[in-house]
Amino acid sequence: MAKKISIAIDGPAGAGKSTIAKRLAKELGYMYVDTGAIYRTVAYFFDLWGVAPKDIDGITRYIDELTIGIEYDEEGVQHMIMNGMDVTGDIRTPEISQKASLVSAHAIVRDMLLDMQRDVAKQHNVIMDGRDIGTVVLPKATVKIFLTASAEVRARRRCDEMLAKGMKADYNKVLKDIQQRDYQDTHREVAPLKMCRDSIKLDTSDLDIDGVIAAMKEIIAKKVPQ
Numbered sequence: 201m202a203k204k205i206s207i208a209i210d211g212p213a214g215a216g217k218s219t220i221a222k223r224l225a226k227e228l229g230y231m232y233v234d235t236g237a238i239y240r241t242v243a244y245f246f247d248l249w250g251v252a253p254k255d256i257d258g259i260t261r262y263i264d265e266l267t268i269g270i271e272y273d274e275e276g277v278q279h280m281i282m283n284g285m286d287v288t289g290d291i292r293t294p295e296i297s298q299k300a301s302l303v304s305a306h307a308i309v310r311d312m313l314l315d316m317q318r319d320v321a322k323q324h325n326v327i328m329d330g331r332d333i334g335t336v337v338l339p340k341a342t343v344k345i346f347l348t349a350s351a352e353v354r355a356r357r358r359c360d361e362m363l364a365k366g367m368k369a370d371y372n373k374v375l376k377d378i379q380q381r382d383y384q385d386t387h388r389e390v391a392p393l394k395m396c397r398d399s400i401k402l403d404t405s406d407l408d409i410d411g412v413i414a415a416m417k418e419i420i421a422k423k424v425p426q
């Protein structure tokens with residue numbers, strides 16, 4: 201099998217990784233893998249089982265009861281399957297965001313998910329987004345991009361998204377949540393969010409989506425023969 205192309209996109213919560221990666225994947229004909237959704241599924245599972253995300257004993261005891269599947273529908277949308285149940289819609293709440301950030305700090309959780317992520321990249325050309333894709337999951341990725349923006353800009357964008365969906369949005373609360381997740385994701389011992397040396401940093405604070413896509417395409421074109 202020919203070696204597959206992999207584009208690793210890492211960065212903090214709300215930097216626009218998934219919106220950008222989804223669009224790029226469609227345009228380039230790659231498979232989009234949202235690894236945050238996998239950690240969210242783990243968090244949702246333990247939430248249902250009444251195990252707190254910091255409770256390493258409970259997590260160790262019950263983790264073997266969890267099976268995770270990733271499926272794609274005809275539009276290329278990623279669906280998360282937890283023990284046979286489609287939980288794609290259930291994992292997108294602020295509570296699960298926080299719990300995913302905490303549960304993902306445990307080595308036992310990260311170890312369980314490593315091969316699953318690597319296997320997808322072995323079989324398909326992928327755009328994979330997360331926190332440790334360039335550093336741990338795919339250290340030999342064809343292209344590594346670190347997508348970021350100031351916490352204030354990320355909070356504002358998140359609020360706008362919530363308002364557009366008809367949800368209530370409290371800017372100060374959203375900003376606090378983002379700052380807390382940034383802290384947790386960058387300060388954990390195992391596979392913390394950090395930029396690797398061979399990663400290209402793209403600050404999207406002053407760019408709109410089209411601007412980010414154009415900049416990403418330019419970066420990718422330099423590394424991937426078109």
Ligand code: DC
Binds near residue numbers: 213331333
């Ligand atoms: O990308 P997201 O916001 O859906 O991710 C939810 C949480 O999952 C995030 O706060 C940290 C964790 N995560 C991780 O530890 N490693 C990844 N590759 C992706 C997400």
